């Protein structure tokens with residue numbers, strides 16, 4: 001059996017041990033320490049922003065805290081992209097709020113601005129003001145930020161930008177993560193950089209960051225007296241994991257260009273010779289190509305291709321399953337055009353890790369060619 005090719009495995013660059021050692025010798029085996037401050041500064045520099053940034057134990061907790069900062073509570077309505085990983089929407093439920101799902105347009109595969117505006121208008125007409133809009137840069141491809149921000153502004157609804165998959169992507173030269181009123185990143189094991197588990201919240205103001213930090217550390221009012229002024233969470237990142245983040249971040253630009261190169265290699269080799277169609281990148285959108293996602297002609301073909309690749313020990317996966325079709329959210333209101341279901345039924349992701357060798361890319365390409373042979 002050939003060696004397994006994974007979809008998007010952690011990519012070590014060799015600096016990790018040295019950086020983690022620094023954190024350990026400092027003695028700060030805690031959710032405090034200089035590696036955390038450093039990681040926050042380094043991320044701000046990468047995003048080219050003086051917005052505030054707080055590192056946390058996951059991207060999911062970052063979304064939860066963004067909703068908390070907005071004041072989301074029981075019964076509130078939150079508008080959310082349906083074509084995404086379920087972690088985008090679950091924090092809405094943690095708050096006792098309810099999602100309203102929005103389908104995708106086919107240029108970026110993200111939230112359709114027309115359906116979004118339709119949803120806002122209809123919800124307002126019913127006497128309810130949505131508390132927030134969550135857009136996602138799926139597989140690293142930026143959403144239609146101009147129009148979505150404009151709608152947020154016009155109806156005075158804050159935008160949460162789920163950039164979990166999009167560190168290193170940009171929209172009209174603005175780095176993803178700093179585009180919305182709140183931005184979130186993830187450093188989960190399969191993301192473009194990893195701290196094994198981790199995330200970040202980007203806010204417009206220092207006082208929002210301060211509030212988020214307070215909530216992320218059990219809402220303590222003093223460090224000695226165990227006094228707490230509200231119900232907080234244990235969401236802060238540890239100093240050790242921040243050191244991993246610092247080592248991983250040193251070569252982010254290389255990781256982005258490697259993933260883009262892999263995408264282009266697949267596209268050049270496969271687009272003309274097979275029915276595969278590739279996720280587009282339209283003017284103004286710059287994707288880190290976190291995952292190369294492609295469409296085939298129907299659901300059977302998708303399943304067969306995934307199984308065929310698996311037969312050679314190659315991991316490919318279906319595109320995200322739209323949230324409005326997932327059991328916890330079957331009763332949620334949705335504004336649909338069929339696109340996200342189409343992208344799911346016909347779509348799959350090919351191995352895209354930034355440590356994927358050219359030999360392994362050739363193996364994937366050959367196997368796909370054989371399938372359509």
Ligand SMILES: *Cc1c(COP(=O)(O)O)cnc(C)c1O
Pocket residue numbers: 057058059060061084085087088136162164165185186187188197198199
């Ligand atoms: C990975 C991911 C998240 C969640 O991040 P975690 O760090 O795993 O909690 C949220 N949204 C999207 C789109 C993701 O891909």
